[in-house]
Amino acid sequence: QSQPVIGLITKTETNPFFVKMKEGAAEEAKKLGAKLLTGAGKTDGDNAGQVTAMENMIAAGAKTILITPSDSKAIIPAIKKARDKGVLVIALDSPTDPVDGTDALFATDNYKAGVLIGQYAKASLAGKPAKIVTLDLFPGHPVGAQRHNGFLQGLGLQSFDAKNNELAKPAEVACMADSFGDQAKGQTAMENCLQKAPDVNVVYTINEPAAAGAYNALKKAGKDKNVLIVSVDGGCQGIKDVGAGKIAATSQQYPLKMASMGVAAGVEYAKSGKKPSGYTDTGVTLIAAKAVAGVDSKDVKTGTDLCWGNK
Amino acid sequence: MDTLKSKLPPIGQLGPFIALLFACVFFASTTDNFLSGQNLSLILQQVMVVGVIAIGQTLIILTAGIDLSCGMVMALGSIVMTKFAVDLGWPWPLAIAAGVAATALFGLVNGLLVTRIKLPPFIVTLGTFNIAFAITQLYSKSQTVTGLPDEMTALGNTFALGGAQVAWGSLLMVLLYLGFWWWLRDTGAGRHVYAVGNSPEATRLVGIPTEKVLLQVYVIAGVLYGVAALLAVSRTGVGDPNAGKTENLDAITAVVLGGTSLFGGRGLILGSLVGAIVIGVLNNGLTLMGVDSVYQVLITGILVILAVTVDQLSRKGGR
């Protein structure tokens, strides 16, 4: 019997989140004796590139495809074609729309991740009126919208539901700017927002590199003490920044776990033909250095141990 | 003697083909299924969108211009045609026409800015790149458009051709290339495209309306982006507002790999088809080999340089 071939398609090549995911998959594949093919879209949101990668992997003999869909709807027809050929398709990280477009989903809830930090921010403010800066991803990206809208939802402000790709903008949001999930651009965005809203007290960032950029900008302006930065991802560097007091709280997700679960399911399918099904929530944990009353959070040590599912 | 020779492309223009051949031989020997008819037809499907965009891009580059907006305009076209069909319920031929009209309009705007105000094409199309992106996002509310009528995705269907399944869209792409090849080679309008790119001042002085030629090229390119939009829709089965971000670089790469000069006036449009296929082959072959995706990027970088090196060396002496 030949070695099972498993394909992993991430959204991009560079985001540390997906790099970790690839590492986890590679480790698991090595352990279980499977061959792993990897591919990615060219940019965040590149659906066509993911479709191409999937086709090529199937041509290369992959019987299982693990995919973090860049576009939850647009990928559906291509997945359908693959499944019609008997390929097991598992969505990682975020679901397709509809969810049953794939055989199974090992994912995290980005909207919920937003809600958690929103609730944390609300409790920390303790009744003070919020003046918010949001450093988002870039226009049109679903994950960017889900985290943003979830955050506002958690803060108890006007917001949209998890399916909406537009960004809500209640009055409390003083400034919105795109960070592209990049530290330098995050810093620039924060600097500009500080000019517009010097009295900001809460900063939401799409991920921890953007948060680090925001912290730099605040620190240069001498405002790092009075502003609460919240973020999403829970990467090891991000947790370190939580420990150092740069980031107040972050919603931690577990790419390593998703990936290893996916690979294991693929190997199982190759051996026994058994397909996994349904939604397995790999979980979101709120990590904060300082717990606040009424919001469940874990401390930095737990976060470091778990960072992206290290152990 | 004159006539026979003039029918064959000079040896110097065979460079891209040689590079493609090298790539194919390499992948055929390192992987099992690269040469299967099915895999080859898959590659053709994967390059059809960029391939058709590259036709428009070639025309513009032949006039010494460049079009950065092509991919975004294509995305806008696919959103317009799918939303018109799904949300407004227009019959599919009209919806497609509306999408193509939108892309042609963008071509017209690009062309007018380039010819009337004489702005550099790089900046004009960088501007319309942003504008098309924003309009796409606003109009689609960043939502993918699904539930299309089957007819709109028919070009993604395949027919059997000697064992392999060939997509109608791939066939359309090849036919378009042949058509424009003929047009550029055998009609006055086509030759004027070369002339404008080769020496705009001389072309103006012999009394050719250079601005009209340019404008026409930009509009034709716009229409081609509309066709590419339809191909993208039929390939993915949806209208995708996040498409089109990297197609400009891909298409320009295909054109340059195909041996067309970015300074205008020199090149062969069939080279662009080969260039597009080279990109597709690299992508496909490296995945088949099971190369890690970061290493794929590395190797693609090296191979792209190698491909033009082969081209350049095969041209030796033709200084």
Next chain:
Amino acid sequence: MDTLKSKLPPIGQLGPFIALLFACVFFASTTDNFLSGQNLSLILQQVMVVGVIAIGQTLIILTAGIDLSCGMVMALGSIVMTKFAVDLGWPWPLAIAAGVAATALFGLVNGLLVTRIKLPPFIVTLGTFNIAFAITQLYSKSQTVTGLPDEMTALGNTFALGGAQVAWGSLLMVLLYLGFWWWLRDTGAGRHVYAVGNSPEATRLVGIPTEKVLLQVYVIAGVLYGVAALLAVSRTGVGDPNAGKTENLDAITAVVLGGTSLFGGRGLILGSLVGAIVIGVLNNGLTLMGVDSVYQVLITGILVILAVTVDQLSRKGGR
């Protein structure tokens, strides 16, 4: 008469400045704090990385080339210098030197491929873009490098200048611009850069070693990307493997907005500084106005076109 006139740039080259003035007046009147000294010095800080990259890009574009690899090479440089300092524990001056050496090496490779094998710069630098990206990812394992010695980020510190806080890095950028402006205008080597871009054949025939001129330009550009890497590091305080993806388009845009021709041989390097600042001003001003990010993209597209239109119209008659 000759001498006085030759000291002032001709009116046609003032276009970019006029466009910048327009933008500033517009934002000054629509927002409260745009004109504050602090905000302006902030903009200077935000553009310093792209600004320094744009110097190298201008040199290359003046020779009728183009460099797509600039941002990625810069990212590689910043990873090399930070990892050498943090992981290998090299003293910071050596670590910085190692980073600059890495970027200079990439410049050398670009230059050798362009001059020796005579490959088109577009393709060469597209290839090295991919290669630099992959090396950066592999070497850094896609991890941000933190914990840098303070000296490496010193250029991000500020000093007071008439109420505003100006970063040392901004000052360095301006000094580099003035230096290269002088070099291009007042030395033989600088004039040869223009000559090579304006007419490579004529330059060769008068006995100037055109390949040496080109190679030198690519290497200088590589060194400048190393300086930009240091600026990026000192601005963000980390070595960021995800940086550098959009800097190529930004830098080319700055150069073209600054009035330099993509066909080589014509342009003013100070224009590129103005172009870079225009990009920074748009980004800053639109955020201050509270414009939604999709609309920001839309308006940026329109304003970029407007900026070159102003430039073009101010050149009227200078056919």
Next chain:
Amino acid sequence: MSQPLVLQAKGLVKRYGQVTALDGADFELRAGEILAVIGDNGAGKSSLIKALSGATIPDEGEILLDGQPVRFRNPMDARREGIECCYQDLAVAPAMTIAENLFLGRELRREGFLGNVLRMLDKKKMLETAVERMADLKVGIRSMTQAVETLSGGQRQCVAVARAAAFARHVVILDEPTAALGVKEGNMVLELIRRVRDKGLPVILISHNMPHVFEIADRIHVARLGKRAAVLNPKKISMSDTVAVMTGAMKPEDIPADCLA
């Protein structure tokens, strides 16, 4: 002698920044004549014929064609009136073949459906015609499908001259057509000019070659400092006097009346 005026210009002015290339130049071309235009370098000869052929738009002054005022906004307008011009800097597309350059903008189409509907070019016919035209000039070019950039300086000039002569229906303008030509080829061009004139088309010939001018011209227009200094009759005036007028050594008012034309 007083043939009708075909092309006429009054008080043309063209300024480039501080340089005034044309400074109120007048011009008259009569039916069926060969008019030579001579003058020092920078006298404004090329600027004059560029204005007459629509390549530049004069700042002031008017142009009359067959007595009717015309405004050429671009070379196309002039071409539509049957005026063809061979410019000093040749106006050829270097990467294109000789045949293509000859027919640039005047391509021959096939007959029938292919030509009328598909607008397909008749490359064979164009090639044959090109071979013929170039044979007229006795210039030894091997293949008409050679790119113009591979030609020698003189061969390139022959291409531009042949184009202008072949397509004119009203006026032919030649700006230094023999400058790069050898003795033999130069004589062939003079021969060609005569043939054109014999077809009834007037020719404007700019040249620095005095023997050529005196051999062929019916009248000589002397340009000086952006103006018309005089119009001379080559049959009456001597070559050295002509040069004297041209360089300003002889004042226009000192020219004997019978030498004027």
Next chain:
Amino acid sequence: MSQPLVLQAKGLVKRYGQVTALDGADFELRAGEILAVIGDNGAGKSSLIKALSGATIPDEGEILLDGQPVRFRNPMDARREGIECCYQDLAVAPAMTIAENLFLGRELRREGFLGNVLRMLDKKKMLETAVERMADLKVGIRSMTQAVETLSGGQRQCVAVARAAAFARHVVILDEPTAALGVKEGNMVLELIRRVRDKGLPVILISHNMPHVFEIADRIHVARLGKRAAVLNPKKISMSDTVAVMTGAMKPEDIPADCLA
């Protein structure tokens, strides 16, 4: 009469695809002479001097400078030996000023620290020298800081000629330097050539202008079909016989021996 040979070439061959531009051409230039090179269009004159000045590398044959074999791989090599060439297609950078073009690749630096260390140009001196040089040619150009692309055809040619003449230390090669020039300017260039010769430098002059050639040349090299057909003595042979040799009407072996040089 038998001055030492300064520049010599034996059996040069240069092929472009199917075209053979040089087909075993020989060449001899003697010290202190003005050697005219004449021939039909496409005879290979420009190809010959391009090989002599390093602009192209011949496929076969050898070149000797002062009797020593040399290999010029590029124009720089030739320039280093003091050979300056004014090419037929002028080799000017159109967007740069006249002064810059004159000094392109031979810029003057300031004295002292600014020049030696900072390598700063002495623009003032270059401007002054440019004004002088162009005044020598009596060509009325207003400003030396004008871009070359704004000049008339003849003015542009003067720039290229002045450059070659100004910097040569060994041999001056001029490819049709008077083609676009007016009578006065043409004579000034002839004057310039004489002055260069009187300084002791030999000059190679390619020209189609027979009166010029006969006025100035010490010997005439006739190029024909990529070869050297003959070397004539202009003091003995008539202009019409020379043209006959050039066009092939007179066979080289029919030339009276005393007309050869």
